[in-house]
Structures are given as C-alpha cells and as structure tokens.
Amino acid sequence: xxxxxxxxxxxxxxxxxxxxxxxxxxxxxxxxxxxxxxxxxxxxxxxxxxxxxxxxxxxxxxxxxxxxxxxxxxxxxxxxxxxxxxxxxxxxxxxxxxxxxxxxxxxxxxxxxxxxxxxxxxxxxxxxxxxxxxxxxxxxxxxxxxxxxxxxxxxxxxxxxxxxxxxxxxxxxxxxxxxxxxxxxxxxxxxxxxxxxxxxxxxxxxxxxxxxxxxxxxxxxxxxxxxxxxxxxxxxxxxxxxxxxxxxxxxxxxxx
Numbered sequence: 001x002x003x004x005x006x007x008x009x010x011x012x013x014x015x016x017x018x019x020x021x022x023x024x025x026x027x028x029x030x031x032x033x034x035x036x037x038x039x040x041x042x043x044x045x046x047x048x049x050x051x052x053x054x055x056x057x058x059x060x061x062x063x064x065x066x067x068x069x070x071x072x073x074x075x076x077x078x079x080x081x082x083x084x085x086x087x088x089x090x091x092x093x094x095x096x097x098x099x100x101x102x103x104x105x106x107x108x109x110x111x112x113x114x115x116x117x118x119x120x121x122x123x124x125x126x127x128x129x130x131x132x133x134x135x136x137x138x139x140x141x142x143x144x145x146x147x148x149x150x151x152x153x154x155x156x157x158x159x160x161x162x163x164x165x166x167x168x169x170x171x172x173x174x175x176x177x178x179x180x181x182x183x184x185x186x187x188x189x190x191x192x193x194x195x196x197x198x199x200x201x202x203x204x205x206x207x208x209x210x211x212x213x214x215x216x217x218x219x220x221x222x223x224x225x226x227x228x229x230x231x232x233x234x235x236x237x238x239x240x241x242x243x244x245x246x247x248x249x250x251x252x253x254x255x256x
Contacts, residue, residue, distance in 0.1 A: 010052035020054040023063040025075025029116035032057045073195040074159025082119045088233025135237045139227040140165030146212035163196035171249035173228040199253045206250040
C-alpha cells in the first residue's frame with residue numbers, strides 16, 4: 001500500500017506543516033483543495049485517511065506540459081464535474097473552450113483552474129468535514145470508486161472512472177424523473193470531447209458494482225445515497241434510490 005506524502009504529513013507526530021505543489025490537472029483543481037488525504041485499501045478507495053489542511057498550495061501551470069494526454073483528460077473529468085453540480089455558466093464556458101484547455105492555452109487554463117478552486121473552496125468553507133454540502137463534490141465517485149477498486153487501482157485513472165460514473169449518475173437521475181436526457185447528452189458530448197470514457201469497463205457486470213458502492217462513505221444505515229444531477233449546475237444527495245434503478249443505469253453505460 002503506497003503512502004501519500006500528504007497522508008504521511010497528517011500522521012507523523014500527529015501532523016506536521018507541509019506545502020502542497022500539485023503537478024497534475026486533477027490535483028490542481030480538486031485534491032489539493034480542501035484538506036482531504038487518504039490511502040486506498042482493497043476494500044475501497046480512500047478508506048483510510050484524515051482531514052488535514054496544507055500551509056499553502058502552489059499551482060504551476062508549466063507542470064501541465066509534462067502530462068500525458070490521458071492524465072490531462074483525467075483532470076478534465078473533475079473540471080466538468082464542477083460545472084454539472086454547481087455552475088451552469090462554467091459548464092457552458094467549458095463547452096466553448098474545451099479545445100483551448102486541451103492545447104494548454106495559458107489564459108484559458110488559468111481561468112479554468114481558478115474557477116474550479118473557487119467553487120471547491122466555497123463548498124469546503126461551508127462544510128469542511130463533509131457533513132452535508134461537500135458530499136455534492138462526489139458526483140460520479142460512488143460508481144467510479146467501484147470501477148477503480150474492482151479493476152485494480154491505476155488500471156482506470158481516477159478521472160476516467162469518475163467520468164463513467166457521472167454518466168451513470170445522470171442516467172439514474174433520468175430514471176427518477178429528475179434530469180433531462182438532453183442534459184445527459186450534453187454531459188456525454190463534453191466528456192467524449194475531453195477524451196474520457198462514458199461507459200464502464202466491459203469486464204464488470206452491473207452487479208459487480210454494488211458491493212463496492214455499499215461500502216461508500218455516504219451510505220447511511222445501510223442505505224445507498226447518491227449524488228444526482230437535477231439540472232446542469234444543480235445537484236443533490238439522494239437516499240432511497242432502489243438497486244433496480246442503480247443497476248439499470250449502470251447497464252445502460254456498459255461497454256459492448
């Protein structure tokens with residue numbers, strides 16, 4: 001089990017000061033903001049961890065020039081997530097500026113990272129320990145973490161699994177009459193333009209997801225709770241979603 005430096009900083013002597021220098025797009029827009037640190041366990045993603053804030057976070061756009069295309073796309077999954085759950089205008093901006101982000105246009109990327117950090121910081125300031133609002137940031141993650149755990153960590157990048165999970169969440173919300181198929185198609189189109197998968201791995205059946213999903217940290221009294229989009233820019237955490245709806249949404253998103 002690999003130990004992350006941030007988890008080590010949170011654990012050693014009950015915590016030592018550290019400065020975070022995120023070098024991937026995913027870490028620059030998401031994991032470096034908010035103080036979460038954890039390590040994976042065979043039973044699930046991020047099962048052992050803590051909340052521990054850095055003394056400072058330094059983002060250098062030049063680091064993005066070192067990324068393989070697949071890693072850049074992985075980060076864009078988290079970027080797109082923010083637009084879906086919190087900011088319809090930002091989602092529309094992404095639709096118009098995704099090509100600039102893919103070619104690492106400086107002004108476009110700077111705005112993108114800043115806006116993502118602003119959105120996450122607003123949520124974390126209101127709910128640092130994820131008692132409620134912060135759970136919205138987990139759109140697609142309940143499904144995505146199941147993919148990562150079942151397929152073996154690293155075989156699917158985090159953003160790739162989250163991208164497929166976002167589509168599954170959208171499909172589930174459609175089945176509940178809470179989300180339009182037109183908005184699902186907007187999400188799928190943007191994810192595909194970013195080079196991200198919109199289906200789960202063909203090696204997994206829909207039933208393979210459930211054991212992992214039922215170990216998700218949002219599960220309450222044995223009940224599965226999902227982050228579901230209600231419209232582009234609006235989302236909620238919903239309990240009581242039947243396994244039938246979940247399995248049907250997953251089946252719709254399986255690779256042939």
